[in-house]
Amino acid sequence: MYQVLLIDDERWVRTSLKKVMEKTELPFTVIHEASNGLEALDWLKEHEADLILTDVRMPVMEGLQFVQEVRKQSREQQMIVVSGYDDFPYVQQALRSGVFDYLLKPVEVVDMKRCLQQWMMQHQDRAPSKPELTSDPLEKSTIAKVQEYVQANLAGEITLTEAAARVHLNPSYLSQLFKQQLNRNFVDYIVEVRMEEAKRLLCCTSLRISEIADRVGYSDVAYFSNTFKKWNQCTPSEFRKAPDQGK
Incomplete structure (x- = not known):
């Protein structure tokens, strides 16, 4: 940058x-x-x-x-x-x-x-040739800060614009950087983190599915369940009932 x-x-x-x-x-x-x-x-x-x-x-x-x-x-x-x-x-x-x-x-x-x-x-x-973005410590630090922002705001609205503002980058450039370093786009990364947290809560707590949905940023339980099934090939209830709980 x-x-x-x-x-x-x-x-x-x-x-x-x-x-x-x-x-x-x-x-x-x-x-x-x-x-x-x-x-x-x-x-x-x-x-x-x-x-x-x-x-x-x-x-x-x-x-x-x-x-x-x-x-x-x-x-x-x-x-x-x-x-x-x-x-x-x-x-x-x-x-x-x-x-x-x-x-x-x-x-x-x-x-x-x-x-x-x-x-x-x-x-x-x-200028002398520079290393790829993935080997630049500053760029890695930027992505780490965005990941921290995502993790801290799972229950709320997370946007690329807000994430970019927090690290003082152009949203388009941050999107490109995310794809290069994590091999996935920003939206998919957010869903992945939310699904992993949902799995953890299903495994380790007795919270109702509606409460878990709310904690990972979904106000619509049906939409949460559908998204969870797309990512894990089973519903939240089925995941919780499985003997190994997805492990």
């Missing part, structure tokens, strides 16, 4: 840009927001980002000055500037300063996607 530092003095613009970025369904996530270049420079003293997306016109320290300050520090930080049509002279200056590309406001999804895809291609060409 590529980490992005987003710089714009207007909060609603930052929110809009984040939504546009999410809609590209590319592996980018905003890890920090700053309202001007000076604030961004302070953050960069102790943090790193793969890519910086910055507005041109801002108070305190505008985008071009920020770009120049980053270059003075000999940071090989790649940047994309966001500009209005009347800022084109500023954009030309930014390009001469070595920014990767520019986007015109209002930024459309197709333009953001094109720009980010081009950046990814160049970044992959320059």
Whole structure:
């Protein structure tokens, strides 16, 4: 997942840009927001980002000055500037300063996607080859956090959107990551965990089937029983009565 530092003095613009970025369904996530270049420079003293997306016109320290300050520090930080049509002279200056590309406001999804895809291609060409996602400790940690979220919320509603928000990822990317690491999709994983917990409760407690259904997130007992049968080739009652109880 590529980490992005987003710089714009207007909060609603930052929110809009984040939504546009999410809609590209590319592996980018905003890890920090700053309202001007000076604030961004302070953050960069102790943090790193793969890519910086910055507005041109801002108070305190505008985008071009920020770009120049980053270059003075000999940071090989790649940047994309966001500009209005009347800022084109500023954009030309930014390009001469070595920014990767520019986007015109209002930024459309197709333009953001094109720009980010081009950046990814160049970044992959320059960067050393990376291991597969399944061997990345950070990605494994992310999946572990999602699994903890699922386990802790079996009785309630579990959604991909909420899970992705908890680990600060794009839902589409999390879905892809889940499939690559666990070899199943997110929905199937939730059902599997719920069915395993239902089996445990059937084996180890005397709770009524309706109570077990409720504990694993099913308000409709009939639907729970049908789902259980699809996964275990027997109904909850049959499973409980079996001599080995599914062991």
